[in-house]
Amino acid sequence: MMLIACPHCGPRAHVEFTYERTMDAILSVDVDPDTAVAILFQRENPRGPSQELWRHTYGCRSWLRLTRNTVTHDLAEVVAWPPA
Amino acid sequence: MKRFSALALLRAGLDGQKSWPRDWRDPEPRKHYDVVIIGGGGHGLATAYYLAKTHGVRSVAVLERASIGGGNTGRNTTIVRSNYRQPALQRLLEFSLKTWEGLSDELNYNLMFSQRGALFLGHSDADMTKLAERGDSLRCVGIDAQLMTRRQVARLIPLLDISPNARFPVVGGLIQRRGGTARHDAVAWGYARAADALGVDVIQNCEVTGFDITDGRVHGVRTSRGSVGADRVGLCVAGNSGLVAAMAGLKLPIESHLLQAFVSEPVKPMIDTVIMSQSVHCYISQSDKGELGLGGDPDHYPTYSQRGSPHRIDEVAAQAIAMVPALSRLRMLRSWSGTTDMSFDGSPIIGATPIDGLYLNGGWCYGGFKATPGSGRLYAHHLATGAAHAIAAPFSLERFALGATIDEAGAGPLPQAR
Ligand SMILES: Cc1cc2nc3c(=O)[nH]c(=O)nc-3n(C[C@H](O)[C@H](O)[C@H](O)COP(=O)(O)OP(=O)(O)OC[C@H]3O[C@@H](n4cnc5c(N)ncnc54)[C@H](O)[C@@H]3O)c2cc1C
Ligand SMILES: [Zn+2]
Numbered sequence: 001m002m003l004i005a006c007p008h009c010g011p012r013a014h015v016e017f018t019y020e021r022t023m024d025a026i027l028s029v030d031v032d033p034d035t036a037v038a039i040l041f042q043r044e045n046p047r048g049p050s051q052e053l054w055r056h057t058y059g060c061r062s063w064l065r066l067t068r069n070t071v072t073h074d075l076a077e078v079v080a081w082p083p084a
Numbered sequence: 085m086k087r088f089s090a091l092a093l094l095r096a097g098l099d100g101q102k103s104w105p106r107d108w109r110d111p112e113p114r115k116h117y118d119v120v121i122i123g124g125g126g127h128g129l130a131t132a133y134y135l136a137k138t139h140g141v142r143s144v145a146v147l148e149r150a151s152i153g154g155g156n157t158g159r160n161t162t163i164v165r166s167n168y169r170q171p172a173l174q175r176l177l178e179f180s181l182k183t184w185e186g187l188s189d190e191l192n193y194n195l196m197f198s199q200r201g202a203l204f205l206g207h208s209d210a211d212m213t214k215l216a217e218r219g220d221s222l223r224c225v226g227i228d229a230q231l232m233t234r235r236q237v238a239r240l241i242p243l244l245d246i247s248p249n250a251r252f253p254v255v256g257g258l259i260q261r262r263g264g265t266a267r268h269d270a271v272a273w274g275y276a277r278a279a280d281a282l283g284v285d286v287i288q289n290c291e292v293t294g295f296d297i298t299d300g301r302v303h304g305v306r307t308s309r310g311s312v313g314a315d316r317v318g319l320c321v322a323g324n325s326g327l328v329a330a331m332a333g334l335k336l337p338i339e340s341h342l343l344q345a346f347v348s349e350p351v352k353p354m355i356d357t358v359i360m361s362q363s364v365h366c367y368i369s370q371s372d373k374g375e376l377g378l379g380g381d382p383d384h385y386p387t388y389s390q391r392g393s394p395h396r397i398d399e400v401a402a403q404a405i406a407m408v409p410a411l412s413r414l415r416m417l418r419s420w421s422g423t424t425d426m427s428f429d430g431s432p433i434i435g436a437t438p439i440d441g442l443y444l445n446g447g448w449c450y451g452g453f454k455a456t457p458g459s460g461r462l463y464a465h466h467l468a469t470g471a472a473h474a475i476a477a478p479f480s481l482e483r484f485a486l487g488a489t490i491d492e493a494g495a496g497p498l499p500q501a502r
Contacts, residue, residue: 001393015395019385019500022339040497041428041484042335045326047388070340071388 085281108280116313124148128320130460136282139468149291153272165263180458193274202263323423325446344392350374366403426499429489
């Protein structure tokens with residue numbers, strides 16, 4: 001189980017957090033349809049470091065950006081998102 | 085191939101069963117094949133078998149980086165059923181279930197396919213309304229489904245807690261009598277043996293490390309044991325779909341997540357039906373060896389670790405004990421997990437890719453074991469003829485761009501929403 005250090009609440013058990021999507025999968029409303037399809041449905045699905053959007057759902061409910069290794073689950077970075 | 089039969093068993097008994105040949109050869113990869121299948125799980129091996137058997141394509145290799153059946157095929161909880169809600173999935177999985185019936189005979193290999201019944205429990209009036217609607221839709225297309233009252237469920241599974249103050253009260257259920265379980269390893273071994281007998285090369289310890297692609301067309305693969313040419317190449321690598329597709333420069337609507345399973349010490353027969361609950365998510369069945377196999381929710385985030393989180397073990401155990409209190413006396417023997425190829429609508433992808441000659445079979449999420457025979461037949465059809473079989477056509481890779489997703493859970497385009 002991961003211990004995720006929320007920048008607002010401190011280290012908390014991973015069961016308080018939910019994975020939302022990878023950072024490259026955040027859609028803005030003004031892109032053309034092909035780009036939208038790529039953002040919504042095409043994933044690198046990396047084995048190793050990955051940039052992900054998570055949420056401290058059962059805590060402060062803030063969005064967080066994680067740099068997380070998908071094999072070891074090491075967390076290189078947990079920061080507030082969007083940046084202030 | 086030496087056929088298995090009671091007489092052959094008796095005869096081989098004369099020399100202590102030592103005269104059996106190996107079930108499949110251990111060939112060196114050839115320079116070129118008509119079709120190369122990447123991944124020696126159930127889906128890859130079944131595809132190779134039907135290519136040779138149904139379509140007469142005998143120049144086929146299955147390249148497996150480790151040993152066959154060591155992926156999700158050998159890690160799953162073996163539930164087989166076709167009682168889905170989306171028409172396209174009903175057609176696909178009923179096609180597969182019909183193939184399961186009689187498959188042990190066809191392959192001359194005991195798959196221990198046991199149609200013991202697959203039961204969804206209903207815990208509320210709302211659950212029962214949904215189950216009744218599902219049952220009606222199944223019966224309309226000729227798939228068996230039977231709504232059960234609380235008393236009928238109690239008679240079927242006497243150890244279930246059906247008291248009104250149970251943690252998850254049982255109101256009734258919906259059973260597919262033709263559903264059940266099968267021996268997962270045997271499915272890989274049975275298809276490998278039958279495919280080998282038709283001339284297919286099943287090549288283990290052979291990892292695909294790249295593709296030979298020019299002008300948008302695939303000409304073969306690079307492997308840990310040299311280059312292998314091929315007119316057509318089919319991916320069947322489940323949780324590694326994204327990584328192998330990336331070698332061809334493709335990005336897929338698939339994320340690799342993880343599903344755990346648990347097994348208890350073996351005991352005398354106590355549950356002879358597959359118990360599932362779509363509200364509670366825990367599912368229970370007992371193997372012929374006597375072990376209780378349990379599963380529940382996936383871990384809900386991308387990972388290749390094959391190492392599940394302990395909170396899921398707690399949760400599944402708590403749910404299972406609440407439903408069948410007698411389980412509280414059992415010790416759990418093992419827990420493990422598999423890397424699941426989670427697609428963005430929860431349904432599989434079977435068909436062509438933007439690269440000529442390169443085909444994809446993946447995105448089976450945590451539910452592709454039941455589909456193994458059907459998936460093999462349909463994928464073989466596509467690889468042999470170059471066109472999708474009507475049953476597989478809705479499962480094309482383009483469906484995401486076209487907005488034609490097949491979303492059984494009605495949960496939107498997120499792989500963790502399944
Ligand atoms: C815990 C768990 C429980 C499940 N329970 C059920 C269930 O009850 N019912 C059900 O229907 N489904 C279930 N599933 C899903 C089911 O197991 C899978 O959908 C199905 O087995 C996938 O089969 P496959 O042949 O596609 O993949 P696999 O069996 O995973 O085969 C893929 C193969 O590809 C190989 N490979 C990968 N990369 C390469 C490479 N570069 N070169 C060569 N080979 C490579 C791997 O080594 C592997 O052997 C479950 C899954 C899990 C993890
Ligand atoms: Zn927080």
